[in-house]
Amino acid sequence: MGSITPRLPPGIRFLLGNSAAVALPPLFVVTCVKWQALFDMPSFLVWVLAFASAPLFVITRALLHCRSVQRAAVGSGATMPPRWDGRLPGHFDVMQEMVDSLNKGYPGEFAWPQFREHGPVVQTNILWNTMYITCDPNVIKAGHPSTILATEFDNYVKGETFYGFMSPVLGTGVFNSDGESSHRFHRSMTRPFFSRDKISHFDIFDRHAETALSKMSQSFCNNHAVDFQDLVSRFTLDSAAEFLFGTCVNSLQLPLPISGLIPTIGRSKYAAVSTTTAESFADSFREAEHVCSDRAWRGWIWPLFEMFENKTSKHMKAVDQFLEPIIRDALRKKDMKSSEAERSVKDVEDGTFLDNLVHYTSDYVILHDEVLNILLAGRDTTASTLTFAVYLLCEHPDVLARLRREIIGKVGRQGRPSYEDIKEMKYLRAVVNETLRLFPPVPFNMRYAVKEALLPNPDPNGKPFYVPPGTAVSYYPFVMHRNTEFWGPDAMEFDPDRFLDKRLHKYLVPNPFIFLPFNAGPRICLGQQFAHNEVSFFLIKLLQRFNTMQLDLDSQPPESLPPKAWAGAWGRKGTEKIWPKVHLTMYANGGLWVKMVEAAD
Numbered sequence: 001m002g003s004i005t006p007r008l009p010p011g012i013r014f015l016l017g018n019s020a021a022v023a024l025p026p027l028f029v030v031t032c033v034k035w036q037a038l039f040d041m042p043s044f045l046v047w048v049l050a051f052a053s054a055p056l057f058v059i060t061r062a063l064l065h066c067r068s069v070q071r072a073a074v075g076s077g078a079t080m081p082p083r084w085d086g087r088l089p090g091h092f093d094v095m096q097e098m099v100d101s102l103n104k105g106y107p108g109e110f111a112w113p114q115f116r117e118h119g120p121v122v123q124t125n126i127l128w129n130t131m132y133i134t135c136d137p138n139v140i141k142a143g144h145p146s147t148i149l150a151t152e153f154d155n156y157v158k159g160e161t162f163y164g165f166m167s168p169v170l171g172t173g174v175f176n177s178d179g180e181s182s183h184r185f186h187r188s189m190t191r192p193f194f195s196r197d198k199i200s201h202f203d204i205f206d207r208h209a210e211t212a213l214s215k216m217s218q219s220f221c222n223n224h225a226v227d228f229q230d231l232v233s234r235f236t237l238d239s240a241a242e243f244l245f246g247t248c249v250n251s252l253q254l255p256l257p258i259s260g261l262i263p264t265i266g267r268s269k270y271a272a273v274s275t276t277t278a279e280s281f282a283d284s285f286r287e288a289e290h291v292c293s294d295r296a297w298r299g300w301i302w303p304l305f306e307m308f309e310n311k312t313s314k315h316m317k318a319v320d321q322f323l324e325p326i327i328r329d330a331l332r333k334k335d336m337k338s339s340e341a342e343r344s345v346k347d348v349e350d351g352t353f354l355d356n357l358v359h360y361t362s363d364y365v366i367l368h369d370e371v372l373n374i375l376l377a378g379r380d381t382t383a384s385t386l387t388f389a390v391y392l393l394c395e396h397p398d399v400l401a402r403l404r405r406e407i408i409g410k411v412g413r414q415g416r417p418s419y420e421d422i423k424e425m426k427y428l429r430a431v432v433n434e435t436l437r438l439f440p441p442v443p444f445n446m447r448y449a450v451k452e453a454l455l456p457n458p459d460p461n462g463k464p465f466y467v468p469p470g471t472a473v474s475y476y477p478f479v480m481h482r483n484t485e486f487w488g489p490d491a492m493e494f495d496p497d498r499f500l501d502k503r504l505h506k507y508l509v510p511n512p513f514i515f516l517p518f519n520a521g522p523r524i525c526l527g528q529q530f531a532h533n534e535v536s537f538f539l540i541k542l543l544q545r546f547n548t549m550q551l552d553l554d555s556q557p558p559e560s561l562p563p564k565a566w567a568g569a570w571g572r573k574g575t576e577k578i579w580p581k582v583h584l585t586m587y588a589n590g591g592l593w594v595k596m597v598e599a600a601d
């Protein structure tokens, strides 16, 4: 199970696992010299040789590997992609540039110059590990003879690094499983619950949206700005928890942050006021997510930052404490109605995700992991979409006014939107899509090639690119979504009409894989429709109540604002009012502080 803590801390296990490769060469040197049939050398030289042998061994192995890869590429009638090389050994400076850009820069900015200089598929060799980065829809797109998301799906997996840092939280579920049989098993079990048109979600959205909006109104009455990102993170958590296992975790009941007075939720700031197991579940799950995102940043060496403790363990204890009785209860209910005949269709349709799942399996671990997989996959992504939608609406009052007209025209000021209403609101859909284009919640993604493979060369006269086994292929929807080559000269601008006017038929219809907020192929997002309903529902309720909204940059923590040096920079970087950043998903650094005015009409 995800939360069963392995006995040894991750750092110790990492060192033990890698010690052989590091220790063997020096041991070999010392042993040879000790037996000294051949050598008669001073002992300091033995030690120098012993110490130098480990890195020499690693470098020699990497160089030999490089040569064998070149030969394999030629043997396959392929070539290697252009290289992005640094100046330091192991291209350490390339890694530093990537990390700096992620920490201190604008998302993906390290990649733009490389794509411009070398084309849309580029090779890096950081610390002698080959990785490809791409923003080419032909490489990513489903249906191509050699693509990473569809035809060659089984060859491109999430990989052990991803599994390693996520598994203490997620165990093995649909989001975190690899391999044809494992992933298909989890996906087939969870998919039925998403394929039906579950109108009952709307009751859940409605209740939590009402609480969230009342809290906003209260704050604005007191002349306080609201951190909208924090608010919608609570809304999506409370909604998802109720949809998944039928219990409210009440994160919206905790006090909202007040700029400079009460901090934004997260990082245990609220542990002290989380009085119920439900509240500490919410707090602990958030904490565990933060730890996972820190691990993702650190890459494969993350265990070295957890030498003596597994940082997710204590949070997962609280998560499990809350979940256990809920899962046991669902299993008990199932046993009471064990015969198929006793379960009415209504029982199944009205039930939560967990109620449905127990009819596929009684395995506690699978139930536990599956629920947490969906919670993680669905919560931050939806909150991120809402956050950036409101950011863009604040910056584009004309779009806000037009969207509001559509909403009021369809459902009035008080009406509750139905599934059909949402489907018919074309401008709303365009606004959501345009938000997902400019700020995709999953801006970067990665797969590992299990076996050797070929990728298409963007140059129609060029040979295909060779992919050695074990190569990481990292693809960048964020960069692809803003590329003028695919979206036209105004690609950087927020203009929902591009999803409605002739630009739609010029760019997206003939080349649908230029827009990939939900991924593609057999791993396409399961919750796409759910997310669209949730985001649309909340935006409708929000605009029914408020007709003016603006950013309150004075409430934003000063260090969270875009650096002054960015003014006038290329692309959106030069004009951004907030600082978009990425951990597991895209977020607004320091929150999104806004003020809104209630409509008088």
Ligand code: HEM
Pocket: 174, 175, 176, 187, 373, 374, 377, 378, 379, 381, 382, 385, 440, 441, 442, 445, 446, 517, 518, 519, 522, 523, 524, 525, 526, 527, 528, 530, 531, 532
């Ligand atoms: C706007 C909101 C959302 C966006 C942009 C989004 C995006 C994505 C993306 C890009 C993936 C692929 C991840 C990968 O394979 O590496 C994914 C997978 C997934 N999403 Fe979403 N998602 C959203 C909302 C949701 C919601 C609300 C749910 C559930 C309630 C959900 C459930 C899932 C699941 C279960 C997977 C894993 C599918 C698989 O691996 O077979 N998502 N999502």
